[in-house]
Amino acid sequence: MADDKILIIMTSGPDTPRRCATPFFFATLATAMDYDVTMFFTIDGTLLLKKGLADTVFPKEGGKSVGEFLKEAMDSGVKMTACTASLELHGLSPEDLIPEVKMVGGASMWQMAEESKTVLTF
Amino acid sequence: MAIIRGCNLPEDLYYYPEKHLWLKPLGGNLFRIGLTPIAGKLAGGKLNAVTIRSKNIGQEVQHGKSLATLESSKYVGPVPAPITGIVKSGNDRLAADPNLVISDPYGEGWVAEIEATKWDQEKAALLTGAEGLAEYEKKLAAAGISCG
Numbered sequence: 001m002a003d004d005k006i007l008i009i010m011t012s013g014p015d016t017p018r019r020c021a022t023p024f025f026f027a028t029l030a031t032a033m034d035y036d037v038t039m040f041f042t043i044d045g046t047l048l049l050k051k052g053l054a055d056t057v058f059p060k061e062g063g064k065s066v067g068e069f070l071k072e073a074m075d076s077g078v079k080m081t082a083c084t085a086s087l088e089l090h091g092l093s094p095e096d097l098i099p100e101v102k103m104v105g106g107a108s109m110w111q112m113a114e115e116s117k118t119v120l121t122f
Numbered sequence: 123m124a125i126i127r128g129c130n131l132p133e134d135l136y137y138y139p140e141k142h143l144w145l146k147p148l149g150g151n152l153f154r155i156g157l158t159p160i161a162g163k164l165a166g167g168k169l170n171a172v173t174i175r176s177k178n179i180g181q182e183v184q185h186g187k188s189l190a191t192l193e194s195s196k197y198v199g200p201v202p203a204p205i206t207g208i209v210k211s212g213n214d215r216l217a218a219d220p221n222l223v224i225s226d227p228y229g230e231g232w233v234a235e236i237e238a239t240k241w242d243q244e245k246a247a248l249l250t251g252a253e254g255l256a257e258y259e260k261k262l263a264a265a266g267i268s269c270g
Contacts, residue, residue: 025198032200033175034188
């Protein structure tokens, strides 16, 4: 039996650092429970995938950077996808993002949501 | 009892060194599973949660699949099944006190009990006895891990 899928939609970005650790933590934890986890970044969430940017965002002063949370999630097998339209919002091109990200259209988000057992939005 | 690189690793247990788990034969095909002090150390020495996958109770889990999860400020990850088998029980006390895994790893801090279904095929991958511990010591040395 295939493992259940989980989709985590991330809309929070560097303007709200305290909202930027838990989504990655929950994603990593879900892979530890053998879920098949995808994160979908849109609105300001996409900015966290800009090369180097997540390393400069700290949810807690003196704590781990969002970059570290992001790396843990990717190392555990979380798949990262980003909304193509949100790139336009921020004047970014796909090359500006870390190479592990797969660019997808908005309709893909609906498909992923349909296939997932659980969808969380942050 | 054997102390290997500062870590208490009893000789009469089986070990799954990749994830620093121990297995204790309870008779028949039943095994109790827990984490060695090495796992506790790698997780930062203080745990926020150890959660047994309750949906696994009564089900067969394959070797390597998630039995439970560990959460600490330093680490989040699975406790994978070191052998294939039917999960008979999980240690309910860990919900209230996850740090039993650290304070009493071979006693009250056990994680789950599994009835092995592929023991004959899978036991070769586990380490035990003086010879097994010597092998474990090599792996710890290579990774630069100690409990000191």
